[in-house]
Amino acid sequence: MTKKNITAERLASRNKLSxxxxxxxxxxxxFLLIPTLLxxxxxxxxxxxxxxxxxxxRDQFGQNVKFVGLENYKTxxxxxxxxxxxxxxxxxxxGSFIQLGLALFIATILCSKIRFANFFxxxxxxxxxxxxxxxxxxFRRFFQKGDGITNTDGTLNSIITLFxxxxxxxxxxxxxxxICLVFVSIWRYIGFDIVMFIGAIQSISPDIYEAAxxxxxxxFQVFRYIIAPGIRPIILLQMILAVKGAISVYEIPFIVTxxxxxxxTFVIQTxxxxxxxxxxxxxxxxxxxxxxxxxxxxxIQKLVLKEDK
Amino acid sequence: MAxxxxxxxxxxxxPTFLAFLKYSVLVISCLVVFIPLVVVFLGSxxxxxxxxxSNVFALPTEFEWSxxxxxxxxGKVLLGLKNxxxxxxxSCTGTILVGTMTAYVLQRFxxxxxxxxxxxFLLATLFPAISMQxxxxxxxxxxxxxxxxxxxxxxxxxxxxxxxxxxxxxxxNISYSLDESAIIxxxxxxxxxxxxxxxxxxxxxxxxxxxxxxxxxxDFYTPQLYMPSEELSVVSTSLYRFMGPYGAxxxxxxxxxxxxxxxxxxIFLALQKQIYAGLVNGSVKE
Numbered sequence: 001m002t003k004k005n006i007t008a009e010r011l012a013s014r015n016k017l018s019x020x021x022x023x024x025x026x027x028x029x030x031f032l033l034i035p036t037l038l039x040x041x042x043x044x045x046x047x048x049x050x051x052x053x054x055x056x057x058r059d060q061f062g063q064n065v066k067f068v069g070l071e072n073y074k075t076x077x078x079x080x081x082x083x084x085x086x087x088x089x090x091x092x093x094x095g096s097f098i099q100l101g102l103a104l105f106i107a108t109i110l111c112s113k114i115r116f117a118n119f120f121x122x123x124x125x126x127x128x129x130x131x132x133x134x135x136x137x138x139f140r141r142f143f144q145k146g147d148g149i150t151n152t153d154g155t156l157n158s159i160i161t162l163f164x165x166x167x168x169x170x171x172x173x174x175x176x177x178x179i180c181l182v183f184v185s186i187w188r189y190i191g192f193d194i195v196m197f198i199g200a201i202q203s204i205s206p207d208i209y210e211a212a213x214x215x216x217x218x219x220f221q222v223f224r225y226i227i228a229p230g231i232r233p234i235i236l237l238q239m240i241l242a243v244k245g246a247i248s249v250y251e252i253p254f255i256v257t258x259x260x261x262x263x264x265t266f267v268i269q270t271x272x273x274x275x276x277x278x279x280x281x282x283x284x285x286x287x288x289x290x291x292x293x294x295x296x297x298x299x300i301q302k303l304v305l306k307e308d309k
Numbered sequence: 310m311a312x313x314x315x316x317x318x319x320x321x322x323x324p325t326f327l328a329f330l331k332y333s334v335l336v337i338s339c340l341v342v343f344i345p346l347v348v349v350f351l352g353s354x355x356x357x358x359x360x361x362x363s364n365v366f367a368l369p370t371e372f373e374w375s376x377x378x379x380x381x382x383x384g385k386v387l388l389g390l391k392n393x394x395x396x397x398x399x400s401c402t403g404t405i406l407v408g409t410m411t412a413y414v415l416q417r418f419x420x421x422x423x424x425x426x427x428x429x430f431l432l433a434t435l436f437p438a439i440s441m442q443x444x445x446x447x448x449x450x451x452x453x454x455x456x457x458x459x460x461x462x463x464x465x466x467x468x469x470x471x472x473x474x475x476x477x478x479x480x481x482n483i484s485y486s487l488d489e490s491a492i493i494x495x496x497x498x499x500x501x502x503x504x505x506x507x508x509x510x511x512x513x514x515x516x517x518x519x520x521x522x523x524x525x526x527x528d529f530y531t532p533q534l535y536m537p538s539e540e541l542s543v544v545s546t547s548l549y550r551f552m553g554p555y556g557a558x559x560x561x562x563x564x565x566x567x568x569x570x571x572x573x574x575x576i577f578l579a580l581q582k583q584i585y586a587g588l589v590n591g592s593v594k595e
Contacts, residue, residue: 027498028420031410036426038407038467043433046444053444060447106338109331120335122581123342129573129584132527133545134566137552141559142345151361151559155348158365187341192588199589250439251529255549267439274443275534287440294435 053284060278072285082286085266088178089246092265095182096242100235102186103193108223110194111201121198125191132188136255139184143170143256174262181253181263188252193238200231233305240301247293266290346570353377353563360560376564380551384561385539386568389547396458396532396543397525400465404521405514407466412476413502417488430470439530449535460535465525472517475590479513480506519580519587526573544569 054073057066076082106124110117127135144154145167152158157167170180204226212222250267253259259268266286274283352360353376354369363369381387415423445464446455454460483506491501529545536543542550548569551562577584 023497024418025420027502028414028418028422031414031502032422032426034407035411035467035473038463039426039429039433041448042445042463042467043436043441044429046441046448047436049444049447050441062447106334109334112331114331114335118581120339122577123339125585126574126577127342129523129577131545131548131569131573132529133548134569137548137562137566138345138349141562142348153365155345155365187345195585196589199585248437248439255529267437270440270443271530275446280443280447283440283443287437287443290437290440291435294437298435 050284050287053281054288056281057279058281060275060280062280068281072282073289075282076285076289082266082269084262085264085269086247088263088265089249091178091182092185092246092249093243095186096246097239099186099190100193100238100242103190104197104231104235106190107194107197107201108227110198121191121194124194127188128191130188132251133255135184135188136252139180139187139252140171140256143180145169145171171257172261177257177261177263181256184252184256185249196234196238197231200234201227204230236301236304240297240304243297244294247290349563349566352560353567355560357558357560373560376560377568379561380565380568384551384565385542385547386544386565388540389542389544390568390572392458392536392541393526393543396461396465397522399458400462400525401518401521403462403466404469404472405517408469408472408517409476409507409510409514410502412473412480413506415473416477416480417485430473434470442530442534446534455535456538456541458536458541461528461531464531464535465521469521472521475517476510476513479510483509515583516587516590519584522576523584523588 055067055069057068057071058064110121114120130138142155143157144151145157146153153161153167156170161167168176171177208226209222212226217225248267249265250271253263253265254268257263259265259272267290270283270286270290273279273286348365351366351369354372354374355363355376356371356373359370359373411426414420415427449455449460449463454463487505487509488501491505492498496504526544529549532541532543532546533549536546539550548562548565551565
């Protein structure tokens with residue numbers, strides 16, 4: 001082979017290489033064009049605007065914009081009304097932990113030798129499939145107290161009067177209303193947790209159970225030393241999601257009570273501030289606060305899960 | 310002898326008692342799920358006077374089908390179902406195309422652009438979706454998309470990071486040698502993607518579809534904000550609107566609820582296993 005030939009071959013292969021490279025780049029650009037555009041226009045530009053607006057006083061139309069510095073943030077943290085909404089998320093947080101405990105309990109039962117396990121699992125899960133608004137309306141009626149004119153007592157109060165009790169104003173008593181709303185949320189979402197836990201429990205190898213059985217372990221020991229560590233990551237994940245869920249509750253209280261009687265949540269207040277009262281600056285500050293809380297929770301999540309590995 | 314019998318009885322008693330407890334817990338849970346739903350079902354067949362006078366658990370004396378007619382036609386639930394179906398079909402097609410293409414590039418090509426985009430997607434999962442609409446609304450308005458179906462569709466397609474992750478995870482398990490041999494045979498990346506990768510992603514697509522359909526069917530906030538007009542009612546907003554004119558007519562609201570539950574029930578009964586698997590896969594990836 002002559003020297004000339006080698007160079008020509010190299011050139012040809014380089015050409016081929018660059019052609020392949022070009023083709024690759026074109027594919028990359030074309031395939032990523034739409035997601036990049038959507039991400040920039042509908043996520044990052046609004047996010048940047050949100051931060052900017054949070055330092056301003058402005059309405060939906062952007063007229064009479066005024067730079068106010070940290071004034072909006074001060075309002076969020078000093079107005080009792082806004083802060084009360086944060087307090088309500090504690091109800092939902094406690095509710096989520098009760099929900100996780102109950103779900104774990106029911107999932108363990110369903111994983112033992114039980115007849116109709118699939119039927120019970122299906123029943124527990126089905127509320128998750130029902131439209132949010134339908135769920136909210138069902139429970140608006142469920143907890144209703146009749147006024148004697150146009151509306152009669154709802155299901156729960158009918159049961160109470162059946163046993164000789166007095167009807168209770170479930171949805172218009174402060175404190176109690178939040179407990180009712182948390183119940184609705186558990187009713188709707190617990191099936192999802194149960195399905196998750198069953199999946200995790202069933203992914204533990206049956207050999208381990210067999211070995212435990214041979215060693216004479218009792219049920220509690222099996223749960224404590226085999227099931228619990230086996231599904232630990234799922235439990236941790238669910239707990240973190242519960243925290244995130246508790247601070248972003250929106251639909252159920254919005255439809256069942258409209259946020260009245262002290263049942264408003266932070267997200268309900270944010271959207272009302274923005275769209276009902278047209279205070280976009282203040283609402284942006286609220287959204288930024290929520291974002292920062294989520295960031296903190298996520299950082300904790302990463303640390304906890306890393307430690308777990 | 311007698312001692313042994315007692316011991317044996319004790320041995321039998323404990324498991325039976327435990328089984329009894331277990332079934333009690335399950336039956337009570339079932340009742341908690343069923344009672345609110347049964348009341349809705351029964352109530353939907355009662356006339357207004359009967360609804361107000363009868364016990365909530367009483368069977369309807371006469372089946373009042375007109376509630377369903379009112380809910381379907383005047384209450385626009387039928388229209389809601391149609392619009393929801395359109396949103397689901399368009400958004401799911403879009404999500405699958407955009408999601409698989411993005412996942413393919415991010416997972417198969419090691420490019421700077423891909424890495425940046427991956428990080429950007431990851432960061433975006435932290436933004437609180439509903440609160441963000443404060444400023445997204447302005448942008449949608451700027452494009453004159455408020456009051457059209459395009460607004461929710463764009464949001465359903467554009468912000469779906471979970472499905473991209475599901476696709477990427479699945480791609481991890483598809484051997485590179487398949488792509489490589491096709492490239493050596495002279496196929497370009499488009500052919501590789503559409504002829505090889507996309508068909509292999511079918512199980513992941515099923516997972517994403519399940520999560521997506523349930524999500525869109527249940528979403529209330531997005532359509533309420535971006536499609537406020539009555540002609541663009543979806544299932545959730547049309548039901549929500551019931552509270553105005555039918556505020557005191559629970560039998561009609563109940564009929565509307567039953568109409569919305571039936572498609573969910575049918576889909577659930579038909580695809581139970583796939584739904585469980587899809588949701589478990591989806592949430593572990595978060």
